[in-house]
Amino acid sequence: MTIRVVVADDQELVRSGFVMILDAQPDIEVVAEAGDGAAAVEAVRRHDPDVALLDIRMPLMDGIEATRVICAGTESDCRALVLTTFDSDDYVHEALYAGASGFLLKDVRRDDLVHAVRVVAAGDSLLAPSVARRLVADFVRRPRERSVGPEPSERLDALTARERETLHLLGRGLSNAEIAVELVVSEHTVKTHVSNVLAKLGLRDRIQAVICAYETGLVSAGQ
Missing domain, CATH: 3.40.50.2300 (Response regulator)
Structure with missing residues (x-):
């Protein structure tokens, strides 16, 4: 194509x-x-x-x-x-x-x-x-800004435990193949988890998922 x-x-x-x-x-x-x-x-x-x-x-x-x-x-x-x-x-x-x-x-x-x-x-x-x-x-060093709406951590309430794990690994910069190894699942399953994370959090792609992982505190400095 x-x-x-x-x-x-x-x-x-x-x-x-x-x-x-x-x-x-x-x-x-x-x-x-x-x-x-x-x-x-x-x-x-x-x-x-x-x-x-x-x-x-x-x-x-x-x-x-x-x-x-x-x-x-x-x-x-x-x-x-x-x-x-x-x-x-x-x-x-x-x-x-x-x-x-x-x-x-x-x-x-x-x-x-x-x-x-x-x-x-x-x-x-x-x-x-x-x-x-x-x-x-920059996300690590700057103070988190307060905004109207739910607390950053509350944004994650819509995710299942496995989807949180997936977002955490996305935030650490892992590829789908690497996430599959970490979670001991297939790459197809990882793709499903990633799609669910993006849809539930209203994110466009993996870059915004990384940003979200830092903003919500799911990933921190040194990880």
């Missing part, structure tokens, strides 16, 4: 480079290009791609707002993969909370970019290693 991609970046040379890399793959097709976030949103609505590759800083509508609009849309299953030259925690948090399924720096290697598109298109999520480390470190 061909992975359909929209590439959005306000720098034409950078955008063209991404397009050339992706179009050279036998299983990937770039169906549209965009020079700003608003055009990216329109391209997603028009072409219904599997993945939108979005730069953070673009005119008219930035990549974070474009991600929010694209991921909130009910008429498309398009997933957002965010690229930026700005190695900033604030951008990571905003992009992830907007619904991004992946976050990479623009100095990503060619093969890693292609791999990221395939991973995100398959319904999984991906963070550059340096981004993941700093994201986790």
Whole structure:
């Protein structure tokens, strides 16, 4: 199956480079290009791609707002993969909370970019290693913010004991295969548990599950 991609970046040379890399793959097709976030949103609505590759800083509508609009849309299953030259925690948090399924720096290697598109298109999520480390470190060190609604730990009440275990292992960064070994179950069973966790907690993907695991205290520093 061909992975359909929209590439959005306000720098034409950078955008063209991404397009050339992706179009050279036998299983990937770039169906549209965009020079700003608003055009990216329109391209997603028009072409219904599997993945939108979005730069953070673009005119008219930035990549974070474009991600929010694209991921909130009910008429498309398009997933957002965010690229930026700005190695900033604030951008990571905003992009992830907007619904991004992946976050990479623009100095990503060619093969890693292609791999990221395939991973995100398959319904999984991906963070550059340096981004993941700093994201986790930030959740560990910052005080938990109080918000209206249930206490963080109460969010987990909807989960079964096994689903809590699964979320805990997700928070530690384990893959489905590794979780299967830990829980002594099949990978198919793990996929079911992961799906249940995401559905019950209203999470889009594994990245948001990791965030939830830290926010609720299910995973702590050093684990």
